[in-house]
Amino acid sequence: MKHFVSMKNLSEHEILQLIKLSEEFRQNEIHPFDKQLFAANLFFEPSTRTKVSFTVAQRKLGLEVLDFSSDISSVTKGESIYDTARTFESVGASLLVVRHPEDNIVQQLSEELSIPVINAGDGKGEHPTQSLLDLITIHQEYQKFNGLKVAIVGDIKHSRVARSNAYALTTLGAKVFLSSKPDWQDETLPFPYIEIDEAVEQCDVVMLLRIQHERHQGQAMMTSEDYLQRYGLTIEREKRMKQNAIIMHPAPVNRGVEIDDSLVECDRSRIFKQMTNGVTARMAVMYRLIQDGGIAHANDFSQRNAVNSR
Numbered sequence: 001m002k003h004f005v006s007m008k009n010l011s012e013h014e015i016l017q018l019i020k021l022s023e024e025f026r027q028n029e030i031h032p033f034d035k036q037l038f039a040a041n042l043f044f045e046p047s048t049r050t051k052v053s054f055t056v057a058q059r060k061l062g063l064e065v066l067d068f069s070s071d072i073s074s075v076t077k078g079e080s081i082y083d084t085a086r087t088f089e090s091v092g093a094s095l096l097v098v099r100h101p102e103d104n105i106v107q108q109l110s111e112e113l114s115i116p117v118i119n120a121g122d123g124k125g126e127h128p129t130q131s132l133l134d135l136i137t138i139h140q141e142y143q144k145f146n147g148l149k150v151a152i153v154g155d156i157k158h159s160r161v162a163r164s165n166a167y168a169l170t171t172l173g174a175k176v177f178l179s180s181k182p183d184w185q186d187e188t189l190p191f192p193y194i195e196i197d198e199a200v201e202q203c204d205v206v207m208l209l210r211i212q213h214e215r216h217q218g219q220a221m222m223t224s225e226d227y228l229q230r231y232g233l234t235i236e237r238e239k240r241m242k243q244n245a246i247i248m249h250p251a252p253v254n255r256g257v258e259i260d261d262s263l264v265e266c267d268r269s270r271i272f273k274q275m276t277n278g279v280t281a282r283m284a285v286m287y288r289l290i291q292d293g294g295i296a297h298a299n300d301f302s303q304r305n306a307v308n309s310r
């Protein structure tokens, strides 16, 4: 693995190896690199979970964290994302984590730089580390993907999380269904659409998505209550879910809009567990990129893992 920008082209083997590596990190408190390495987090869009879990993951891997805020950087003087990234590369960053509002820009950047680039969410494009932590959460629950039915519900058209997960889950053998308000359906995604009432009754995982208001360009919105009743997970719908089915959401959650407030922390909800899994997921990705790119030498743990992954 040279970069981590999309789930679309990862093989089943590669995804399962990352899940396994993440699980090893969960069980071992380790600092695998003996060399000083710098990781830069370039966030051109707001973030809470993704940024903080990358930071925790970097510190756990023993990396020095270079922080960046676009609003107080030379971006305000007109500097491009490419020149910003090249600056971090030039001062010695070993890898870049990039979030940006424009689709495909992180992919493009990865082709222009010689250090690994991780996509932390590009516009409506992809969000591969979110997908990986979602997959880890599902795997912890069911220990398999084959045959599972997963409904991705909400603002599909503007969601990078939906895209990455739909591709990766299909690669792993799960059956993906989409459910959305008609004008938020995305015809470029080749998956069947079903009503939310069907999704809750048939699926093992109900994955809700936040309404991406910032990508709607002024479209009129129905009231929160109307949206919840028509398209969201109400208390009544939760009661009709399969016995062991789980609720997921990448967060931030609009409580009372895509999901009833009282369900966010109910027994079926794995929303906060997803956040916990974000740390080891990101450790696994950065670890793999540093190791595969020959950027640093591995200690005993990593040598064992390198052998396992062959």
Ligand code: NCD
Pocket (backbone or CB within 6 Å): 049, 050, 121, 127, 130, 160, 161, 209, 210, 211, 250, 251, 252
């Ligand atoms: C998601 C994102 O930014 O794409 N959040 C996240 O990274 N946990 C989902 C969202 O913002 O709705």
